[in-house]
Each structure stands twice: as C-alpha cells, then as structure tokens.
Amino acid sequence: MTAxxxxxxxxxxxxxxxxxxxxxxxxVALAQDGEPVKMGLLVGLSGDMGPWAPxxxxxxxxxxxxxxxxxxxxxxPVTLIAEDNNSTVDGAMRGxxxxxxxxxxxxxxxxxSDPIVALRGYAKDNKIPVISTSGGTEALDDAGGTGTYIYRxxxxxxxxxxxxxxxxxxxxxxxxxxxVVENLEGTKSGAETFKRAxxxxxGTITKEITLxxxxxxxxxxxxDVASAEPEMVFLAVGQTAGVNFVKQAYQRGYxxxxxxxxxxxxxxxxxxxxxxxxxxxMNPVSSQVEGAKSWERxxxxxxxxxxxxxxxxxxxxxxxxxxxxxxxxxxxxxxTTGEAVDANLIKVxxxxxxxxxxxxxxxxxxKAGEEIDYEGASGKLDFDxxxxxxxxxxxxxxxxxxxEWETVTIVDSSAFPAN
Amino acid sequence: xxxxxxGLISAxxxxxxxxxxxxxxxxxxxLNIAHGQMLLLGAYSGLFLSNLGLHIIPASIGAAIFCGxxxxxxxxxxxxxxxxxxxxVLLFTSVGAAYVIYxxxxxxxxxxxxxxxxxxxxxxxxxxxxxxxxYELAIxxxxxxxxxxxxxxxxxTPAGKxxxxxxxxxxxxxxxxxxxxxTSYLVWFVASALGGLAGVFLGIxxxxxxxMGWQQIxxxxxxxxxxxxxxxxxxxxxxxxxxxxxxxxxxxxxASYRSGxxxxxxxxxxxxxxxxxxxxxxxxxxxTH
Numbered sequence: 001m002t003a004x005x006x007x008x009x010x011x012x013x014x015x016x017x018x019x020x021x022x023x024x025x026x027x028v029a030l031a032q033d034g035e036p037v038k039m040g041l042l043v044g045l046s047g048d049m050g051p052w053a054p055x056x057x058x059x060x061x062x063x064x065x066x067x068x069x070x071x072x073x074x075x076x077p078v079t080l081i082a083e084d085n086n087s088t089v090d091g092a093m094r095g096x097x098x099x100x101x102x103x104x105x106x107x108x109x110x111x112x113s114d115p116i117v118a119l120r121g122y123a124k125d126n127k128i129p130v131i132s133t134s135g136g137t138e139a140l141d142d143a144g145g146t147g148t149y150i151y152r153x154x155x156x157x158x159x160x161x162x163x164x165x166x167x168x169x170x171x172x173x174x175x176x177x178x179x180v181v182e183n184l185e186g187t188k189s190g191a192e193t194f195k196r197a198x199x200x201x202x203g204t205i206t207k208e209i210t211l212x213x214x215x216x217x218x219x220x221x222x223x224d225v226a227s228a229e230p231e232m233v234f235l236a237v238g239q240t241a242g243v244n245f246v247k248q249a250y251q252r253g254y255x256x257x258x259x260x261x262x263x264x265x266x267x268x269x270x271x272x273x274x275x276x277x278x279x280x281x282m283n284p285v286s287s288q289v290e291g292a293k294s295w296e297r298x299x300x301x302x303x304x305x306x307x308x309x310x311x312x313x314x315x316x317x318x319x320x321x322x323x324x325x326x327x328x329x330x331x332x333x334x335x336t337t338g339e340a341v342d343a344n345l346i347k348v349x350x351x352x353x354x355x356x357x358x359x360x361x362x363x364x365x366x367k368a369g370e371e372i373d374y375e376g377a378s379g380k381l382d383f384d385x386x387x388x389x390x391x392x393x394x395x396x397x398x399x400x401x402x403x404e405w406e407t408v409t410i411v412d413s414s415a416f417p418a419n
Numbered sequence: 420x421x422x423x424x425x426g427l428i429s430a431x432x433x434x435x436x437x438x439x440x441x442x443x444x445x446x447x448x449x450l451n452i453a454h455g456q457m458l459l460l461g462a463y464s465g466l467f468l469s470n471l472g473l474h475i476i477p478a479s480i481g482a483a484i485f486c487g488x489x490x491x492x493x494x495x496x497x498x499x500x501x502x503x504x505x506x507x508v509l510l511f512t513s514v515g516a517a518y519v520i521y522x523x524x525x526x527x528x529x530x531x532x533x534x535x536x537x538x539x540x541x542x543x544x545x546x547x548x549x550x551x552x553x554y555e556l557a558i559x560x561x562x563x564x565x566x567x568x569x570x571x572x573x574x575x576t577p578a579g580k581x582x583x584x585x586x587x588x589x590x591x592x593x594x595x596x597x598x599x600x601x602t603s604y605l606v607w608f609v610a611s612a613l614g615g616l617a618g619v620f621l622g623i624x625x626x627x628x629x630x631m632g633w634q635q636i637x638x639x640x641x642x643x644x645x646x647x648x649x650x651x652x653x654x655x656x657x658x659x660x661x662x663x664x665x666x667x668x669x670x671x672x673x674a675s676y677r678s679g680x681x682x683x684x685x686x687x688x689x690x691x692x693x694x695x696x697x698x699x700x701x702x703x704x705x706x707t708h
Contacts, residue, residue: 050530050629183675210675214634216432216624219425220666221674239532244625251542252549272534272626 034076037336039064039323040105041080042095042115047087048186048238049112049134051266052314056110056133057082058306059316063323063359066301070360073330081105089118100128106330106338109322113137113186116150123149128338129345131322134315136160137189144387149342151387153318153325153378155286160262161193162416163394164234165201167284168259171396171409177259178230179208180221180245182237190261191236206230211241218245222252232257239263243272250277259283265313265397265405275403285313287395287410288379294357298377312395312407321376325349328362328374346383349374390414420548422666428555430662431562432624434655435617436635437642438565439610441654444643446586446606447502449509453493454614455636456520461486461615462622462631463524469535479619483612489520490611491604499603517632525629533627558620565613566655573651582606638681645685647695656696660684 041060043053064080072078081103085091092115099105108128111119113135120143123130129149132140136157144150155163168174177198181191195205207228209221222245225233233256235242242264249256250273258281260269265285270278288295298317302310310316326341328348333340348362350373356362357375365372374381379392394413397405440454465482469475493516501508542549543556551559573579584592585602593599621631642661646653661681668680692698 046530051532210673212675212677215677216621217425217429218674219428220421220669223421224674240626240628240631243532243534247625251540251552253541268532272532274539276539 034072034074036077036079037073037330038079038081038103038105039326040096040099040103040108041082041110041319042085042092042099042108043082043110043134044087044091044112044115045082045084047085047091049087051239051268052134055311055314055316056319059302059310059319060109060323062302062305063320063327065305067323067327067359070358070363073327073336074334076336078327085111085115087112087115089114091115092118093122096122096128096130100126106336107131107326107341109133109326110319111135113139113189116140116152117143120148120150126338127342129326129341131326133318133322136186138193140386141388142386145383145385146342146346146387148387149338151322151345151383153322153376153381153389154315155391156388157189157193159391159416160190160286161195162197162201163284163286163391163413164194164259164261165197165203166413166416167394167396167411168198168232168234169201169203171411172282174232174259175202176204176206176230177232177234178225178228179205179234180211180225180237181208182211182213182241184213184238187236187238187261187263190263191234194234194236194261205234211237211245213238213241215241216244218248219252221245222249222254225249225256226252226254230256232259235260235264237261237263239266239269239272242269246273246277250274257282262313267403267405270399270403270405275399275401278399278403279401281399282396282408283313283405284394284396286378286391286413287312287393288317288377289393289410289412292375292392294375294377297357311405312397317376317378321374321378321381324359324362325374325376325381327359328356328366328372331363331366332372346387348372349376349381349383351380351382422663422670424550426659426663426666427559428551428662429665430659431559432617432620433638433642433662434658435558435562435565435613435620437639437646437654437658438569438651439613439617440639441643441646441649441651442569442606442610442613445649445651446582446603447498447509448649449506449513450640450643451513451610452510452636453513453516453520454610455632455634455639456517456524457486457490457611457614457632458618458621458635459524459629459632460489460520461618462627463528463533463618464615465619465622466528466533466535466627475535475537475623479616482619483616486615486618487608487612490607490614493611494603494607498607499600517636521629521632528627528629530629535623535627537623554620554623558624561616561620565616569651578602578605641681641685645688645695647697650695650697652700653695653697656699660688660696 043056045053064078067078083095083099085095092111108130116132116135117139119130132152138158141156260283265283329341329344330336332344332348353371353373354365355373355375362372394411396408398408400406443451461482464485465478468478468481497512540552542552581597581602584597585599589599642657646657664684665680
C-alpha cells in the first residue's frame, strides 16, 4: 500500500506544484526589488480536509497579494508556496521537508490537528515556525509559544467543547442529548471535550453511540439511538458517515433535532442529505464580534477577490491572520528568518501597542517606531504564552428551510469558562 | 425482524460490490484492485447522467453499461498485453488502473462530497414497523436477481459455459473451439458493469465521495477471502454470512466494533476452513491460485 500512496502523493505534488506556480505568478509580476520571501502553506488539499482546504488557500493568496501590493516584506516580494499534506501525518512530514529543503520557506502555515502535532519536533529542530489555522487538538493547548516554533490562530477543541455546552444549555435550553460520535481521532476529541463541559455545566448525556467509520448502513446504530428517545442528537461525526446516518434516520421516520460539530457544517452536507432533512441542524462556530472593523475589511477584500463571502467556520480569517502576523513579525525584526518570526510573533500581535488591522498600517506604525498590536480578522489574535488565542464571539448557525447555513445569534463568548 | 432487514440490505450491498470482482478472480485468476474504482466510476457517471435530466433507472443502467465498456477497454489495453507476465504483474497493473480512474474522476468531479438529487423517501411499513425504503428494496431485489441471473447465465448459456471453461482450463477450452478472448471481454464487461451498478446504489444510499472505491475494495477483498478465492458462489454466500454475522453480533457488542466483528468472522471461518466457504461444497481443492 505504501507504493500506492506514494504514486498518489507524487501525482498530487505535481498538480499542487503546478497550481502553486500559477498562483505565484501574479505576485511575481508585482515584484519589488530583492530576493523573494517565501511562505509555505501546508494544508490537506486532498483527504479529509479536502472540502475546507481551498478556502484556506484562498485566504493565503489574499494575504500574500495584499502584502505584495503594500510593498512586500522589508521591500522584498513575497511568494506563496502551497503544498498538500493529504490530511495525514506522513503527508505533513513530507510536505514540510519539501517546503523547507527544496523551496526554502521560512514559515509553514496551515497544518491541521494531526499534521501539526507531527511537526512539533521538526519545527523546533529546523527553527521554522509552524502555525496551525484550523487544528483544534488539545495536544496543542500547552505545547506552543515563543521558543517552541508552534502556534495556532484558531481556538482549541477544549474551548470549543465549552462553547458547544454553553450554547446548548443557555441558548436553546437543551439539557439532555444523545451523543453520537464517529470513531476518528478528531471527532472523538471534539466529543470528549464537549461531554466533559456539558456534564460539568449541568447537562445530561442520556446515551453515547460510537459509529464505525466508512459503513454504508447505520441502521442498527439508529435503532440504538432511538431506544433512548432523544429530542436532540449531538453529532460528532465526519461528512460521509454523517450523511448516511442522518439520511437513514429520516427514512426510518426519526424526527430528531441535530446539533453538529464543524465537520458537518458545510453546504455539501445539506446538499447530500437534502435541505428538508438538514433543516434545523445547528452548529456554533467561532467568530469575530459583530461589526468588528478587521472582519469587515477582510470579508470585503475576500469577496472582491474571489466573488464569494468568506464562510463562518471555514478558517479563512484565521489563515489570513497568520500570514499578516508573520509578515509583521518579519518587519518588526528587520529580517525574514524563522527565528525572527518566532521571537516577534507574540510581540506584534499584542496586547499592548498601537492597534492595527492591516499589514500597511502595521508597517507604517513600526516605521514610526511604535509597538503594534495586530487585531485579526478572526479575533484579537492575542497569543498566550503557549501560542494559543481565544475567540471573541460565537456565532450559532442553523440550517434554514431552504438549506442555507444562517446565523441565528452571535454570543459574546470571551467570558466562557475554560474547560 | 430488524436484524433480517438490516442484514439483507448490508448483504445486498456487499454482494453486488463483490460479485464482479469474484468473477474476474475466477476467470483471470488475479485480484483486480481497480474493481473498487469501478464503483466510484459507476456512482459518478450515474450522477452525471442523472444531472443531465435522466431518470435514476436509465441513469444507473447507462452508468453500468459505461463501466462495462471501460472495463472491457481496460482489459484490451492494459490487462491482456501483460497477461503472459503472470498474476503479480496483472495485480500491479490493476493498482495502476485504479489510480487512473481515481485521478480522472477526481479531476473532473472535484474533491467535494456530492449526492444524487432524488426525492426524499420514508421507509415503507411492514406490520406497522418501518421496513425498507424503495431504494433499499431495489438494491436487495437487484442483488438477488443478479446472483440468480449470473448462476443461470453461467450454468445454462453457451457464453456462460465458455466462461466456466476458460476459467477452469484455458488451453483445453481453446482446443474445444472456445475463443478465450471473446469470453474474457465478456467477463470484463459484465464484472465492471456490476461494479458500476453497485457504485450507483452506494451513492443513492449515502453520498458520493472520492474515497468510496478504496473503502469498498477492502470489504470486497474480505468477502472474497471468506468465500474462497476464485469461487463465485462462495462469495455470494460470504456476503450474507458477513452481513448477518455483523447484525447478530451487534446484539452483544457495541456498534463501534462493526469492522472488528467482520474480521473476526473471517478469521474464525478461515481457521476452520482455510479454503473459505467454498470448501463447504468441495470447491477450491484444485485451485492453483
């Protein structure tokens, strides 16, 4: 099987390489003087993260184009090099090695949970900062920070677990659920943190069912869930199992409400099960507070560039922020090495210093000799000592009758208790 | 009651996916890994046809015929030229072919999950209990019909007899005036068309995603091993043994052990009957591969 996977990888690699070149071309056209600064994007363009990765790639393109339009980093143009990690651990190792040894990037942005955990040693040994923009794993809760070369710009699962629990209990007053979890690392971690928080805050999990991945029929599991007669089912499952489960539940006449994790929050899921069946499913996602200038600025620029609004829960803003913060760290240091980024990333993103929401503003403030605090499109982006950020607000999304994920309410989650 | 319903549905899916694979094992004597991707191709070409406005029934027939033709084409272009080099070369060629199909489908259809746009249905009631949806009933009927037709075809038609003759001893069949080439094309067409049809059903029951072929080939391989490599009837029986074994086993163990149960059944059967289920009626004694 290894041989097979290798062929696959090589094919992907060639494809992504070509895409990368094509994407990099316009930024070269805008080139300023000097050797380009290379930044790597390492995401799961194929595999489990496939549905989300193109959005992260877009955000990276937007950030790099913006930086180049504003004169580049230290007067040098920036080149974005995108690499596929197949959403796997070994794909991440291979991709990182290629980005660093062959392309010579000074920073790697984007690896998801499993990939970034695998890269912890690599980042430190090679002095290359690795910044996750969508990895929720609890393993990063106290693994990162200055000196470790590991950061992340999205919230941890342990915080999301609290968010799920608080939203269920406070917003829709649901204190009993049946928990359905697919037997995968990511979904299990999400379910575990939720369960802990929910039970601590007064909720009851009446039954817990584990789904084996990749089955065509989940009929016996459905019968098992039905025996608990739930009002609401909490689904911590991947896309394909989720579709089969929800579809078959509808066919058997079970009218449950669904509360889902980020895995199912996509138009693909609604489309696959049918709008009528998916209607009412809810999912809370991290969000910038309503009307935040940095979010609106980013959202408008994204829409102008790609013809669609960035979607809540798709981590575009988190990825954009990572690129801008790294660029500002390089500016502040006066050099573009991985060490310079590691030493300055927490400094330029605050708290303390002049608040800036764009690369251009940040550079101007730095030139004027001021300390800066980059306020991200995704949130305040104030890294703690372990390289983690908190999320200012939570947006509760619900599938409408015609199958759109719509915002029901935005709740200030900055005061939610830690798990 | 539930166990019978659930088992029947699972068994039909497994049977329909595996039977084409088993046919090629029997006649060509190698494990055609590309068969899993035929399911993928069938599902996506069925979706393509149905998005063109075709009703789901002609769309699935169209997809099956298309897959059959692709299978025959693959045989002519890829497998026949390397057949003389032995089963290992054939096996690796099929792995390559699998990636070709996977890559092309992925490049055209994209990596996102897709689904057939079919009207929502509820399960029909039997004695007041939800029984099966019309789609599930269709797959059960088709699977049983396929098994039956295949048996009648192999046992009673000249073309079927020639398939069995070629599978048993190609040289002798040739000496008796059977054209092995035509027989092989026929086998590849039928096997691939059945794979394509299974893919459409998988897509209808759940969703269409690029890894569905790889997921299914593992189940197909397991079923084939359990049935006894090279035995068509063994595989048909194995589909039911695995499906019902799992459903009955789930009474005693949590559902997360589904795959574990399947392999437990296989291990136990192979410990008792190393030739697989076909040993029950004396098959598999003279097999050399």
